[in-house]
Amino acid sequence: MLEINSVRAGYDRTTVLHDVTVTVPKDGVGAVLGHNGAGKSTLLRAAMGLIKPKGGTVLLDGEDITHLAPHQRVARGMAYVPQGQQSFPHLTTAENLQLVADGRPEGKEAIAEALDLFPVLRELSGRRAGLLSGGQRQQLAFARALITRPRLLLLDEPTEGIQPSVVAEIEETILALTRRGGLSVLLVEQHVGFAMRAAERYYVLEAGRVTSSGEGGTGSEQTVRAALSV
Template sequence: MLSVDRLESGYGRARVLFGVSVEVAAGQLVCVMGRNGVGKTTLLNTLMGVIPSTSGTVTFEDRDITRLKPHERVRLGMGYVPQGHETFPQLTVHANLQVTLDASGNPASAMDEALDVFPRLKPLLKRRAGFLSGGQQQQLAIARALVTRPKLLILDEPTEGIQPSIIIEIEEAIERLHASGIAILLVEQYLDLALRLADRYVILDAGRVVHAGTAADLQGEEARRLLAV
């Protein structure tokens, strides 16, 4: 579904990614891991077109999307939840979802589907997003992406800074989405969580892929050393 071949990008003259190659098959969950500052978020932003690539290609469902704008990638079926629980804080939960629904052109049932994944949001529909807890905001951020009915869901550290009870709910939601057939590319620092969720993994270090394989391979001391913060 997603094929990334020798991708390079960065900020101005500072190159961050060096020939990164990643593949996500249809219905697969691939976890990207690595210490802080190794290029994980830069990779996701480049995949979504937020940051332009300087070399390499990004292919989605056999179509070269390397030069497409972010909204064009979303229309093709790529959903992105950036790091940081991003919402429209002055809008209600319902309005946050409605804005995305209107932009997607999907029927109202797409919102119902998203709320079924995160039922905790249903009694909060009239509350402004800025007054939600961090965990509730993260659930809303993921629900907004789900309203677009993505074929591939890209998540950047969805459990970061979240209370343990909500982490469990988010993990269960990711499991259900994976079981439903949505392909998922997940950036996650916690090895145990990755082992529970992922089919395959990629470890970045200094902007390069240094390890990749099945989740069952993520047992070696070298992998743990590379993930140590």
């Protein structure tokens, strides 16, 4: 679904990613792991078009989207959930969801589907997003992205600062969505166990370079932990 080929990217004169190649399987999960500062978030921003690569290509389902703007990538089925459980804090949960659904032909149905995936949000529909817990805000951010009916979902550390029970819910939601088909996920994570349970492919980033990669699954967890400990 997604092919990031030999991408170099960064900010101003600073290069953060050095010829990084990552692929995400169709209807599956590709995981990128690494310590803080490894370049994981920069990789997602380059994939989403928020920063322009200095070299390399980005392909979505075989189409070269390297030079497309973020809104053009959204139109082609990409959605991005950045780090930090982002929402509009002064709007209610329902208003946050409706804001994304407005103008979409199947907006009402998409909201209903998102609430079925995260039923706690239905109970909190009238509460301002700024008053939600971190886990609830993360579920809201996830639901907002899913309302766009994406083919490819980019998730930047969705488990950061989240209680274990909600981590389990998010993991099960990702697996359920990919199992039913029509959605691929590029997951950036530091939670190795979570990432390895979800991913078919993994990549370890260190100082902007891929230092280890292979097939996902729990059998690869020790290999990944060893790569991260170097």
